[in-house]
Amino acid sequence: MVALTPLGSLPYPQPTDNADIPVHLQSLAEAVDGRTVLRFADAAARDAKITDPLPGMVAWLNNPGRYYHFTAAKQWAPLVPGPVHWFSTLTGTTSSAAYVETLTGATDPLAVSFIAPPAGIALITVGARFNNSAAGLTYFSASVKQSTRVVSAAADSRAATVGGTNQVSASVQFPVSGLTAGAAHTVTGAFRTTATSTSLTNRFLTITPLN
Incomplete structure (x- = not known):
């Protein structure tokens, strides 16, 4: 049975699991994917790709050239709002x-x-x-x-x-x-x-x- 890391809940195989490296790598990649800084052309491209965002997600938008994070209030907000x-x-x-x-x-x-x-x-x-x-x-x-x-x-x-x-x-x-x-x-x-x-x-x- 695949185990999870204690902090990030990332999956990793156990000695008793099937030796299917592609499947294990895919599981790990999918778990990490939403935790990285995501990159999109604009808000429309971001929203089309991330249909169910989770609080804590971070995305970079080329237009307007800023970082945004998804808040506990279920909204995308600038990571560091500027004047x-x-x-x-x-x-x-x-x-x-x-x-x-x-x-x-x-x-x-x-x-x-x-x-x-x-x-x-x-x-x-x-x-x-x-x-x-x-x-x-x-x-x-x-x-x-x-x-x-x-x-x-x-x-x-x-x-x-x-x-x-x-x-x-x-x-x-x-x-x-x-x-x-x-x-x-x-x-x-x-x-x-x-x-x-x-x-x-x-x-x-x-x-x-x-x-």
Whole structure:
């Protein structure tokens, strides 16, 4: 009867087993196969090949060029989640007193997707150069969503804030928890002002997953 190693449960033959080397090698190879670092072109190729992944599996994806592991929550997540950054030099304006996610004159939507880390927490950083047309306050915040579920809405308490009419650069960092580990989330910039109007340029957004 084939025995198993004490730690990895890998099969090996006993003296009383049939001397069938190919069969024994195949059993060992199949047992080791899912414990190595697997390599695939992308997530679609991985999912087509691994139809029943087990927690602890590790796979390398050529696209996007990262390691992923299968978590106890039954999801593929980056082995070492890295920061995601977005930046634009386009200038946009708004006169909205309520938060809006688009600026007039800036055709680039400020939206960034990332994969939530196992801890379900990420540090969000937003910033820009502000120029108010009149006295008042301008706020640059961000919302975080998982599909249609709002994890964190844009709010003044989580916003880079500038007052006065001088050109000023400002940024803010805030943590967001309650993310679903291994799932895709989208961070979208949002803006509002109590001034007559305001313009923003050199806008940026960085997401840093926290383990």
